[in-house]
Amino acid sequence: MNEIAPAQAGWREWTGLSVLILPTLLLSIDISVLHLAVPALTEDLRPTGSELLWISDIYGFLIAGFLITMGTLGDRVGRRKILLIGGAAFAGASALAAYAPTAELLIVARGLLGVAGATLMPSTLSLISNMFRDPGQRTRAISLWMTGFIGGMVIGPLVGGVLLEHFWWGSVFLVNVPVMVVLLVAGPLLLPEYRNPGSGRLDLVSVALSMAAVLPAIYGVKELAAGGFGWGPVAGIAAGLALGAVFIRRQRLLADPLLDLxxxxxxxxxxxxxxxxxxxxxxxxxxxxxxxxxxxxxxxxxxxxxxxxxxxxxxxxxxxxxxxxxxxxxxxxxxxxxxxxxxxxxxxxxxxxxxxxxxxxxxxxxxxxxxxxxxxxxxxxxxxxxxxxxxxxxxxxxxxxxxxxxxxxxxxxxxxxxxxxxxxxxxxxxxxxxxxxxxxxxxxxxxxxxxxxxxxxxxxxxxxxxxxxxxxxxxxxxxxxxxxxxxxxxxxxxxxxxxxxxxxxxxxxxxxxxxxx
Missing domain, CATH: 1.20.1250.20 (MFS general substrate transporter like domains)
Known part of the structure; x- marks a missing residue:
């Protein structure tokens, strides 16, 4: 028997890929521009040392904590839908961060950016895997997607430097808004929708367990990296591993698990x-x-x-x-x-x-x-x-x-x-x-x-x-x-x-x- 060759992607898919690269480019730019903005926002908002750490760290913590949930949710309700919802939320949270009058509100906005950001990476990557079924084309598409991510890391300091030289610190967040507007306008026109029609309901207990396992473990490891050995970080890692074992056990018992082992x-x-x-x-x-x-x-x-x-x-x-x-x-x-x-x-x-x-x-x-x-x-x-x-x-x-x-x-x-x-x-x-x-x-x-x-x-x-x-x-x-x-x-x-x-x-x-x- 001869295997049926997968359908070749056309101009629509390759143009859609350029749309999918936009949020990836933006996420990688955001990695570096905040570091440049710290001196200016510190002078303006006067955060305490603890608040400044939370401004920097809560974004990454919540991205890590919500990745599994958002990736699986996209399989259930639709990857394009989750991407567009996440893009709209990212734009709104960016505007909130740009005009945050206090350090506390900036921490909240950064947390919302992390939750929204967790929708972007798995959604873009899973859409690429569905749009490019031919293995050779999919490899090229992922190569371009990765190039966009690295390109953002390269131009991030340049973009941040220009913005901070001419505008206030909030401009490094506000620049996200027009990019996400392009995604929201072009996405429905160029990106097809994919979902798993046979998926069941989202198990909220598994969602809570996944975050309860990931967040303390990531926190513990990062604290060990920053401050050396301490019982607090060790306890966080131990708690994360224990809750992770409970999460895995629950996934094995569910007919429609959050994470398919x-x-x-x-x-x-x-x-x-x-x-x-x-x-x-x-x-x-x-x-x-x-x-x-x-x-x-x-x-x-x-x-x-x-x-x-x-x-x-x-x-x-x-x-x-x-x-x-x-x-x-x-x-x-x-x-x-x-x-x-x-x-x-x-x-x-x-x-x-x-x-x-x-x-x-x-x-x-x-x-x-x-x-x-x-x-x-x-x-x-x-x-x-x-x-x-x-x-x-x-x-x-x-x-x-x-x-x-x-x-x-x-x-x-x-x-x-x-x-x-x-x-x-x-x-x-x-x-x-x-x-x-x-x-x-x-x-x-x-x-x-x-x-x-x-x-x-x-x-x-x-x-x-x-x-x-x-x-x-x-x-x-x-x-x-x-x-x-x-x-x-x-x-x-x-x-x-x-x-x-x-x-x-x-x-x-x-x-x-x-x-x-």
């Missing part, structure tokens, strides 16, 4: 998701350490450090463009593993960060990491959503996003803690340094830089030299650990995905016919 029975799905989660552990943690290295060790200004990060973004975009071409000729396992080996070599360059050419090693190493990770980002996400039946693609997309949120937070905690331990073990405070300055230097490299500012020239120079050397040792240790993690991901990809054929190949059909014969 049978997805993990597909080896392609589970192996792709596992590989994605391993590599996602590396990026945020190593990126944070690299940013500190550029500014505090190499003494670059924020603008100079940002410019040195442009090659990394360029490497990602090139990788996204090349991946669909390679995936048509070679098996995804080989393309992914080959890229990850390049990333491993890049991570090993971080171990040389303490040398006289440290800047070059860090920039080239991180560029190699991003270039090597790009095939996994495209093909891994493609296989996750492609392995799920069309009626469950929203749930699969949300599960992928939630897993990567956990991995990113975990990676920040693990790599940050490792670098801190090595930094403190390597640091040798010069004799004659006051106790207060010595304690600050032992805490962080930033503390050492601040402490050195008030010391005599000789003591300051010696303290800075030893602190920067110790931080380079910590960065090298984090790079070595990242190389091990990435190598494990490459092995997982090769062993678990080796039977997946090149994109568009008919090998599975031929093998099935041979087995039947």
């Amino acid at each position: 049978t997805l993990f029975g597909d080896r392609k799905f589970s192996a792709s998701l596992g590989t994605l989660m391993l590599v996602t552990m590396i990026g945020p943690g190593l990126g944070l350490l690299a940013g500190q290295y550029l500014q505090l060790v190499e003494e670059l200004s924020p603008l100079e450090a940002g410019l040195w990060m442009l090659p990394m973004s360029a490497a990602l975009i090139v990788g996204f463009a090349v991946t669909p071409v390679l995936a048509r000729r070679f098996r995804p396992a080989h393309v992914i593993a080959g890229g990850l080996v390049v990333g491993v070599l890049g991570m090993l360059l971080f171990t040389q960060a303490g040398s006289s050419s440290g800047l070059a090693y860090v920039v080239i190493g991180q560029s190699m990491f991003f270039a090597g990770s790009s095939p996994l980002m495209v093909l891994g996400i493609d296989m996750v959503v492609g392995a799920a039946p069309p009626e469950r693609s929203g749930s699969a997309s949300a599960l992928s996003e939630t897993g990567q949120e956990f991995s990113a937070a975990l990676g920040l905690a693990v790599l940050g803690s490792l670098a801190t331990v090595v930094y403190r073990a390597s640091l040798s405070v010069p004799e004659g340094t006051p106790d207060v300055a010595a304690d600050a230097a032992r805490d962080t490299l930033g503390g050492a830089v601040g402490a050195a500012a008030g010391q005599p020239a000789g003591v300051a120079a010696e303290l800075l030299a030893t602190a920067r050397s110790a931080f380079s040792d910590g960065l090298a240790a984090a790079g070595a650990a990242s190389a091990v993690i990435m190598l494990a991901a490459a092995v997982l990809a090769v062993t678990s995905l080796r039977r997946v054929p090149p994109i568009g190949s008919t090998a599975p059909v031929q093998e099935a016919e041979h087995a039947a014969t």
